[in-house]
Every structure is written in C-alpha cells, then in structure tokens.
Amino acid sequence: MGIGMSWRGWNGDSPVFDFINTLSPIATSKHLDDVQNIQLFESSDLTHVSSIFTSPQVNSQKGSILSIRNASAKLSQEGLYPYCHMAQIGTPSYIKPSGPTTISSTNSSTDHSVSKTYQATSDNASIVPSILPQHIQLGSDTSGSDKKQDTAGKTDHTTDQEHTESSSICFDHSGVDRREESTSRINVQERNMAKISNDELAAHNPGNLISHCDSGVVTKTGLIFEKAQLGDRTPKNSDVMRSNSMPINDINLENSRRKLFHEPTDCNAQSIVDDGHIYCTSRGKRIATNYVSGVPPFSSQSQFIPNHQLCGTLEVPSDCMAIYHNAVSQHLCGLHRRSLFNEKVRDPTMRVHSGSNLGNPSCTTRHRSISDDNYLKPLGSPVCTIPGIGLHLNVSVPISEDNNEATEDPLNKMTCPVNPTLLISDHNDKTTTPTNVGDSGQENPKRKRRKCQHGDVKSCKRCSCKKSKCLKLYCECFAAKVYCSEFCSCGGCLNNKSHEETVLSTRIRIESRNPLAFAPKVIRTCGPGQEFGEDSNTTTASSHHKRGCNCKKSCCLKKYCECFQSGVGCSMSCRCESCKNSFGIRKGAQLLASEEIERVDQTKEARPKEEQHEVGKHRAFGKTRGVPSTENLFTTPSNESRRSLALVTSECSKPSLSPTRTSSQLCSPTGTDVALSPFGSYTEMLLEDAPSGMQQQSGKNDAQQPDSSCTASVKVMSPSKKRVSPLHTGSSLSPMGRSGRKLVLKSIPSFPSLTGDINSELQPPVT
DNA sequence: GAGTTTGAAACT
DNA sequence: CAGTTTCAAACTC
Structure with missing residues (x-):
C-alpha cells in the first residue's frame, strides 16, 4: 500500500481501490524493517466506519502502526471490527504490530462517509489524542527488531515503559488519565496482571487437558457462543479476552519458542508430540493462531467491544468467564503454554478481578493469578480444574471456594516471577520487567517455593535437579518444556537458553522414545465418558489421569501418586495396588480379587x-x-x-x-x-x-x-x-x-x- | 534441613 | 520386555 495514501474521496470504483484489493490480505513474513507504519486517522465525523472493518483481512498485527480513532458507537454495535475490536469507540487505539500490515481489505468497502487518511508514518508515537475516558491499546512487540521499525521516525526512543505499554494489549480504565505517566505505569502493571489472569484462564481451560470431547465440537460451541453474543450484541468481555489473549508481542515470543522447539507455526501442522498443542489442536486453537498470525479469527465480528463492555473490560464477570469458559478456552487452546514463554510480554489487558468484582454470587468461577515463573497454572472454573501435577503445563489447580487466595489480588500473590531465563532468551535484554515479579524475584528458591506452597501455588515449584541436568523428565521444568530459571535450585542445569540445542535434542530424543512424554498427564472427559472403574462421583472435574499411576505403597493417597496429585481418581489405566484414591479409586482394584476368582x-x-x-x-x-x-x-x-x-x-x-x-x-x-x-x-x-x-x-x-x-x-x-x-x-x-x-x-x-x-x-x- | 520413602523415568 | 537403577519429589522427623 502506498505511503501517505489518502483515502479521502475514495470510492469502490477507483483504480486504487482495485489495486488494493489485489494486495494480499495476509501479510507475509516481511521484516520489521520493511514495515511501513501506517496510521489511520478517522475524522471526527466518522459514522460508518464499520464497513471498513468488516473485512477480515486486516492484518493489523503485522508491521504497521495502525492508529485508529473511532467516534461512532454504532460501529461497535455492528460488531464489525476484525482487529479493531480493541478499539474503543470514540477512543483512540493504536495497533503497533510487529510485522507488515496489509490493510487492503479495510478499504474494500470503504464507507464513503468516512473520511480518513491512511498515512504511512514513521512516528509510532503518533496517537490520536484520547478524547474519551477509555481506551484500549493494542500494542505489539517491541523487541529489538521492532525498535528498528521506526528507523525513519522519532520512535526509536522506545522506552521500556513504552515497550511495556505498547507491547501489550491494554484495557485502560484510567481513561483521561491515560496520558499521565504515573497512571500509565500503574495501568501497565494492572494490565500485565490482567494478562496473567487471562493466561491463567486460558491455561485453566479444559484444553489443557486432553479432552475426550471432540475439540472441534467444543470449538463449534465456542463459535455458537460467539454468534449468540453477536446476536444479542452484547459481547462479553470474554470476547476480549479471547481475541486478545495473545498480544502481538507474544507472537514473536511464540515464534521464538517454536523455533526453539522446532514447532511449526501452523498449529495444525504441529507434531503430535507437541503436547499441549496436540491435545489442544482444534479449530479454536487454529483460530487463535491465525489471529496471531494476522488472519482474523473466524468471527471477527465477535471481537468488537462496545463501550459499555470496555468500561468493565478489566472486570470480567466471572459468570461470563464461566459461561464462556469453554469457548474461550478452546480458542486459547495452545496458547496457555505459550504464555509460559511469553510471560514477559504478558498481555496486561485482561485483568480478572477475582472475587471482589464478582458481584454475581452465583459465580463460582474464580481466577487466581498464579504466577509461576514461566508457568502458569490454569485456574478457574472448579468444574474443569483439577489439581495439577507439579509444574506440568497441563494441569490446573483447583481453587476451593473458601480459598481466600483465590480472591486476592494476584499481585499480592505473585511470589513467583517470570522465568527470567525466558525473558532473556526471548528478548535478550528487553527490559520489560514482568510486573508480577515483584520482590519475590530476589527470594531464594527454597523460600519462594515454600511460600508458593503455602499459597497453594504448586506451580511455583521449581526443580531442584542435581544430576539430571534438568534434561530429563525428572525435571519438572524440562517436563513442562520450560527453561529453568534462577529460581530453580537445580545444579548443573542445562535446561536454559544457552543450551538450547541440548535441550532441544534431548527433548526430541525423549519424545522419540515416548511421544507423550511431555503430554498432559490428565485428561478430561466430557459428560458420561468416564472410564470404567472410575468413580464418577468422586473424580473431580470429570478428569482422570491419562497415564495412570503405578502406586504400590502410597495407596494412591499421597502425592506420590500422580492421580492423587492431579486430584483425579484412579482409572483403569492405573496399575496401582491397594488403590484408595480419595478422588476415586480404581474400581478394577476393588474387583480385582473377586474377578480373578470369578474368572477362573x-x-x-x-x-x-x-x-x-x-x-x-x-x-x-x-x-x-x-x-x-x-x-x-x-x-x-x-x-x-x-x-x-x-x-x-x-x-x-x-x-x-x-x-x-x-x-x-x-x-x-x-x-x-x-x-x-x-x-x-x-x-x-x-x-x-x-x-x-x-x-x-x-x-x-x-x-x-x-x-x-x-x-x-x-x-x-x-x-x-x-x-x-x-x-x-x-x-x-x-x-x-x-x-x-x-x-x-x-x-x-x-x-x-x-x-x-x-x-x-x-x-x-x-x- | 537432613534423611527416608516413593514411584516415575531411564537404563540394561 | 522385564528387571534394575537412577532420579527427584514427597514425605517424615
């Protein structure tokens, strides 16, 4: 697209229009340096911008700065913001993607009543002043390469803070205070926390577990749900959470991670050994990925956020979360694990006020921010959550209703910092300090670990491998596909960025031996599909341990037992003896003796x-x-x-x-x-x-x-x-x-x- | 905090 | 593939 191209006076018949239509709607891997920053200004008289956003081809996340200023709530009501869902009506939002942006589609139906100008600009900082109390920012990666993006502009002054802010999808309540730096900082923190919560929500989602349900079906449910939401035009905040679950910054991180683990960028093409992705591979996930990669999600319409919704964006009603849980989770499927590697750039957008803001008493869903270095425990609906196994990515922690911690501000509970290793590895120096690190970053591992344990945040555990060099499944970090962090108490650790090759090769080797070595340990069964021998009334969350335990002496009553540790009953897949799993004993165990006799x-x-x-x-x-x-x-x-x-x-x-x-x-x-x-x-x-x-x-x-x-x-x-x-x-x-x-x-x-x-x-x- | 127990992972 | 060894987490004191 031409730079400085003016849209004013455009009409669908113009050659330019045709030309633009010929442009690929999907931006390719154009280097950031080549990115043309484009600003979209809407005149105050915008009235039918919606048509502009109807096209799902807007690739806002890549490469350009798209500053959008909407003045009409009508637009949002029409739910036609594929990528501008973040944009608050009447509030400025800017998208600072990390890759090239193709806006070809945005003009496809350019509403003539809309007077706007597309400007190629090097000024990233160019943001339409906020005139409304709310604003949402969709930022993007500001990694080193990103900085270069603004070669022509003044924006090389990307500061850490700016990075933090711009690199995150921000829902800001502060409104007019937005421009106040102090407030901004606070907002950034809140956003980060919100992002964490969001990730937790994602991680908590059933997708973390191997579901017996057809993912596709579930995803479809999500779609239906979205449509339903569109139908009543009262999109839930969860939409926001979903659609923005992965900040653009995360994209780069995800790419890095994928490079590290040799994962194809296309989730559908991912190796089956790619644990979380595999099990979560679903349309939902793909959608999420596509979204990340610039292709609008299947339902872009669902992503718009009306003002009234945005006003409470950060206060996602838990009931909404619960309702949307499935759909959201499915969409986020596969992303939660990424969050492990993207902690640093965690999308601060979604802040889930667990507890306090949950006015709905009926809502039992609680989301507690559990910051685990680079691993976040899934949280949320007790319906779907189960206690996790150690650090494994695919487990979740049940939050008891009476657990006060669940309602506490995550910030107060953040005792486990983001994995610094990842931060370094992904962004080398990038400065964005995880807001959830807090002072705990200085804690020694043991203290921290203990603290986490007391906080019932098992996920905070870090490995303490001595001989395995953190390259075996003994190592929880390694098993979780995350690097060890300074908070681990391991010795001779090779599970770090500097030994990326080793980690990768080891991981491959292990997976070659057992492709499910890194697989979730717990699978969730939907509906009546519980295994034989499993006490349906005792197994929480309709889940069961995927691999089954082999306990002999613990009677499946201790955490030695993976099933027990996971909070699920033993199933037929277990080989345990004297099973007394309080979550559900293996029926087979009960009947085994009699069966043997009877069998004879x-x-x-x-x-x-x-x-x-x-x-x-x-x-x-x-x-x-x-x-x-x-x-x-x-x-x-x-x-x-x-x-x-x-x-x-x-x-x-x-x-x-x-x-x-x-x-x-x-x-x-x-x-x-x-x-x-x-x-x-x-x-x-x-x-x-x-x-x-x-x-x-x-x-x-x-x-x-x-x-x-x-x-x-x-x-x-x-x-x-x-x-x-x-x-x-x-x-x-x-x-x-x-x-x-x-x-x-x-x-x-x-x-x-x-x-x-x-x-x-x-x-x-x-x- | 040290030592023991336990069961999974790795090895042979 | 079965048995053994190694390992680290869980547990106990």
Missing part, C-alpha cells in the same frame, strides 16, 4: 467368541448409552476386559468426530476406527481425543507408539498388571471370553466382533 470359574465355561463379543459390545454400549449398568447383567469383567471396554466406552462417550457417523457407528468398533483397535496406538487414541484435524498426524506417529503411557486411559492391563497392548486384549484377554453369559440386546446395533475377528479387524484393511 468362567474360564471353565467355553463360550463362542462371538457370544462373548456380543456381551462385551453390549456391555460397553449399554454403559455408554447410559443404559442401566450392565454390571448386573454380566459377570464381573476382568480387569482386562474393563480396559478393553473402556476403549469402546471412551469412544462412545465422545461426540462424533464426523457428521457421517451415527451414534451406533460411533460406538461401533467397525471400520478403521476400531479395526485398528480402540486406540491401537496412543496416537489413535489421541486422534480420538483431538480434533479431526489432528488426525493428519496419525500416520506419522502411529509407528512410534511404544506402550506408552499415552494409551493410559485406554491402556489394557494384564492380570499381572503389566501393560498389555489393547490389541491383544481383544483377542485373548477379552473379558467376554470369560464371561459365560450371553446377553443380546436386539435393540442395540450389533457390534462387530471385538475379538473373534480380531485378526481381521486389526489387520490393515486388505483390499
């Missing part, structure tokens, strides 16, 4: 495989369908059978991934879905968990699937509690094989044999 008796009864399969199938189906427990109808299944059934059950409990699937098909192990055996590999299982889009990853990983803990939730156990491939269970260990009774539910579609034809079913379809 049952083995005496030879039954045709098909009958046995019928039993098994119906058993699973009935369970899945909510049919009164078939436990009474069948002999108690063996442990193995439970597990194998769990596979089916798990399948059935999930929303259909494909519209072509019928309910019966969904549960039916027919076709390739099941022919490969229920999760013949963990990858398959993941694919079931993950959005359909992730299935693309399957081929690549199918081969890697050692026993892997990944199969955890569907893991099949041998009587000796040794892990057994699910494939085997179908044939020889089928519980139904031992169950002598046959019950054929004619009304229920018959399942293809799980065992009898195991050979054929498990074999790749031969055509």
